Amino acid sequence: MQIQKSFEPHETGTLYIVPTPIGNLEDITYRALSILKTVSIIAAEDTRNTKKLLNHFEITTPLVSYHEHNKLEREQPLMDRLVSGESIALVSDAGMPAISDPGYEIVGAAIEQDVAVVVLPGANAALCALVGSGLPNQEFLFYGFLPRKKKEKEAELKRLGMAKATLLFYESPYRIKETLKDIATHLGDRNIAIARELTKRFEEYVRGTTQELVEWAEANEARGEFCIVVEGTTVEQLADEANWWDNLAIPEHVEHYIAHENLSSKDAIKQVAIDRKLPKREVYQAYHIE
Template identity: 70%
Template sequence: MKIQKSFSSSETGTLYVVPTPIGNLEDITYRALKILESVAVIAAEDTRNTKKLLLHFEISVPLISYHEHNKLSREEQLLARLANGESVAIVSDAGMPAISDPGYELVQAAIEVDYPVVVLPGANAALCALVGSGLATDEFLFYGFLPRKKKSRVEALERLRQAKATLLFYESPHRIRETLQTINEVLGNRKIAIARELTKRFEEYIRGEMEEICTWAADQEWRGELCIVVEGSQETELASDEKWWETFSLKGHVEHYMQTENISSKEAIRLAAKDRALPKRDVYQAYHIDKE
């Protein structure tokens, strides 16, 4: 067990996780500017983008790149600075570092060696989109970017299909049409909101039902990263005394899955065992003995 008292004196430096504006520079906080001015170095996802931000606010702290392709090699350098008593700020191009952006590994590494990690509050596209969607906010699940390949995308959505929580996704303009189509195929005609260009001049929310938005989206020219907010599952769970498979024998249970889902006996045995909370070997044995 480890307890961090964030503002107690420390012999090491502090790693500050600093959110930056997602579009509107006025969303930077006074505290974020103060921290960025005070640290020894700023680790940035793209130093060119961060340099523009620092120039705007007349901050001249040195920058070092920290992104998906060099994060492991940079980690050792940044931890060494912290060990020497230098504080480090990590920023992404926009929003909260480590949320669909680099940062998680560095935070984890600092915690492992007991260096203080202080996270500042600030702009986040997913939460803005959630609140502005008009969908339920009492329970939500942030997924980030869905897989690029359709098979993997379908598998990810299948795992989320029964979730009652409102679902949050990020997507690029190049994949938005096919992603919406896959969501519609797997999750069905739910309520949905798409938020684009958040906090910018052309901020826009598109709200409606999945089928109508899929049809409308096909002819649109999409720009800027998007947030997709999808209503959680409204399906009613079966009561414990209404299990659909109770009238089936073990053999019949397995064969039902094989026929309806077009899957192998091995996979059908696994599903039947899960339904009945039985060891797979028991279902396997019963199925093959009954076949003989």
């Protein structure tokens, strides 16, 4: 067990996780600016991008790159500085580090070496999109970017399709049309909203059904990064999914499991009996005898 008292004196430095604006520079906090000014170094996803932010606020703290392709080799040198007593701020290009951005690994390494990890509150695109979508937000599931490979993407959507929670995804302008089509295909006709260019001049929400947004995407040029907010499955949809076999005769039900789930006839009969809440012998008889 480990207990961290974030603001008591430490022999080591502190790793600060500092959210940065997702568009509007006025969304940075006074505390974030203070931390960026006083740490020994800032580890940034893209030093060129972060340099623009620092120049705007006249911050001269040195930068070092920390991104998806060098995070493993950068980790130990950064940890050495933290253990020696220096404090470091970790930032991504926009929003909260480690949320669909690099950061998880160095946070874990810091915790393992008893280095305090202090996370500042700040801008986050997914939460802005969720609240602005008008969809239920009592329970939600943040996924981030769906897999690029078609089979993996379909498998994830199928898995998520049973969730009652509102679903949150990130998507690029290059894949938004395809992703909306996949959502419509695998999650059915649900309420959905997309948000783009959040906090910027051309901020836009599009709300409707999955089919309506597919049509919108086909008719409009996709620009900016997108957040997709999808209504969770309803009780009625769960019931429909649960009884997908209603229109199948018992032999067809058994054959489905043999053909699509690669079950033996014995296991398929057992599963059909469970699905239909029937004695196994009754399913066996309907399949083998009748």
